[in-house]
Amino acid sequence: MRLLKAAMLGLSVLTAAGAAQAAGTLRIGLQDDPDRLDPALGGTFAGRIVFASLCDKLVDLTAKLDFAPQLATAWSWSADGRALTMTLRQGVTFHDGEPMTAEAVRDNLERYRSAPESVRKAELKAVSAIEVVDAQTVRLVLSQPFAPLIAVLSDRAGMMVSPKAVARLGKDFFTAPVCSGPFRFTERVAQDRIVLDRFPGYWNAGAIHLDRVVFRPIADTTVRLVNLQAGQLDMLEELAPSDAGKVKADAKLRLAAVTGLGYAAINFNVGHGPRADTPIGRDPRIRAALEAAIDRDVINKVVMDGLFVPDNQTELPDSRYFNPKVPVPPRDLARAKALLKEAGVEHPSFEFKVANTPRDVQVVEVIQAMAAEAGFDIKVSAGEVNANIEAMNRGDYQAHLNTWSGRSDPDFNISIFIACDGFQNWGKYCNPKLQEVLERGRAVTDPAQRQALYHQAVEIYAQDRAILYLYHPTWLFAHSAALQGFVTVPDGIIRPQGLRLE
Template sequence: MLPLLVAPALVLPAAPAVAQTTLRIGIGADPAVLDPAQSGSFVERVVFAAMCDKLIDVGPDLQFRPELATAWEWAPDGRALTLTLREGARFQDGAPIDAAAVKANLDRYRTARESRRRTELQQVSAVETPDARTVRLVLSEPFAPLLSVLSDRAGMMLSPAVLPMAERVGENPVCSGPFMLTRRIAQDRIEMQKFAGHWNAANIHADRLVFQPIPDNNVRLLNLRAGQLDLIERVAPVDLPSVKRDQRLRLVAGDSIAYQTLSINVGNGPLAQRPLGADPRVREAFERSIDRGIINQVALEGRFAANNQPEAPGTTYHFADLAPPPRDPARARALLREAGHERVAFTLKVPNQPVESQVAQIIQAMAAEGGFDISIETLESGAMVAATRRGDYEAAIAIWSGRPDPDGNISFWLASNGFLNWGKYANSRVDALFTQARQVTDTARRQALYREAATIWMADRPHLMLYHHRWFWAMRSGVEGFVPSPDGIIRFAGLRVGR
């Protein structure tokens, strides 16, 4: 047996330990799926912002800005968009983000069976790759919202190596963002590690990132105060004064393009045949039994904006003359009698979050005076999405985080092929108006088209928009570099964690 040789010890000065910084974020729900192709909830977009870069991003001013594409140019006839890709960008497995990889992702989004992005990209007839840094999207018709589409999940790039997993991509989403997924414990946490090879790694200042889903606003805030979290999203309006008084915390408020809506099942399976879904007079009676201003004052401390439209009041595509009818319980009861009902009962599905639950309770109380008996059912985010997609609902409250282009704030809910048209609303004239509005860029022309569409769907009432949000985040005083965005998504470049 050979003797074990031990080299003489070489004494060197100890290198200073470099502390690993961890950013811990409390989010309002547990994501259902970590695959941009299959995603359908707001909280998933929050997580994707850390994990998956997009071709184009949206700035705080709602203007498009470069991300994986550094430049873009429309063809003169509006039937093609050419993208120039960022040089040297790589996926988290080291593969280059080149034109072939972008084509593979876009082709999956627009054709794969599991993709919910197909309707968003239906105008894209081909994806061409003239060279490694150039991608050309050929369109069957002009499509004004395309940049907005590419600034969301349809523009998120995953490594081609994982795309063959199809429906199972979310189990191992190797992506292109500043953080790599390392572990997920359902309903508990999502852990990520900084991707050192990211093109913007120098501006990413946290080594680790942990998302913790905590549906209860009070529990999220308590965890922040206890030092278990560094930043939380969606602070409840009722908690704003106490956060402002706490010198250990900082409150950041921001304008929002997000809104809350109440979706009604008018055509998706047997539950659509019940009175609320089957008869527009019943839906009118329901709207006349509620008051959006009261909801805002009582549940939201008057901090949000009562609204019956997908665009915020005062913005380009909001139509002030299309105001909601005033609350009139007597008229509501008369409408029910005209429809053959003394009272109408239905179940309202609500996300398992305190604010939405309180909103539902206020609606329940107001509608009772108009002849409605509402049962409230609370569901986790994933269960809510699954139930509404299969038509297992009569009415459901949902949030939409908003998009820069008006098409992205309405057509996905109400177009016959909209990817979130849970209630299967179908109106050929509304479809035609949405199609025309996508093909023009002139603001006045688009306004006229969206206004005509609004007069139709507001009478049909497959959705009752309730209010526009205002975003509120709270963070420890040591967190620096946070910049609010109207879409409610956290951008991680420049964000620092101090102790």
């Protein structure tokens, strides 16, 4: 009854707002409310979905995981791999009418790599200088070869915003972001909606067939689906796997799916403040016991209807960077109990934070039940995703279920969270040997050499278990049959180019 009331409440809210929707408006239901709408500050997946309509990047990613021109039309490496020269698209303007020139690109990249508030610093650490060659050409000079750089520029560090708007708004840029994407910012009401309107001066205007995009954060998957079925949404992301059959059976709806680059993982606080001083934070044997107590296949079948890909590594099993010598371990309760006895803590307890979404909470509850059989006492604490991130930034957590949307280069699926200088290394894990391997992996471009190095990385992090990887998601989208032109990409991002409402 509570769930039905919640669904009806969500439906009534959107019905009231839906009456005022303009023609050509695409309404998208998001699982989470994005964090700050500034590429220098953003860290949520929901924010990346909004940015795809708001802020173009230097480079984009295709459905086949190839890099494609967006604001940069071409790029080339120097012979020694220490400089990347990019040719910029002509005729691009920001939403405030300012031209996007090489000087503007330099200003953006300098802000990302040096502004006190920027969280992009680690991603651009290898960049030692940005040079303006001419009005449409920029050169990135590196302190050492850095193979993942193109992948970096295909995400937030490659998003170009108006330097004039940054100068005017400063740290408050996120309140009224000015970019160069197909839609410009109109309004935001926290936990309710983000509204973007079509930018007439967009360089690729012929690919845009919508007047407005409205993003509505709705954490409850059932409420999102109810609103889609009632016509109050046109599309939703992160459909619950258990609802896939309902969408397939509804002639008015369409289901789209793609295996994602990302993963879900248990992130442990092993060195960030007083809350790291717990048995599971101090002793890798207890984390090994937890891993032995769980069954990834059971989690997938019970919570995701078997639609996801169980795994204990950052990369998909068909990736060259997946290490087949480190397979998913089977559940072994006897080993779990033996490890706890060896560690001298047969009934360890810890708080397990999780985003307050039905799927994530259910995943943690399944882990809680399985671990209890080995002797673990887990307290589940569900909270809003941005509040959880702030808590982790403070070190105010013991374990957290992380969901990562994934990147096309393996370095950014590992380093962000467990490199010593990773900007989202909330648990302050630092293994010098892993750090050395990751630094070598970034500095070489030969695929075979990189493969060997990232295989080494797997062997190290799988032993330390500062993070326990659980599964790769299948991105599940549901949308109205009236929406045409949607193309799934393994990064899970909804791109507006080509979308139309019939």
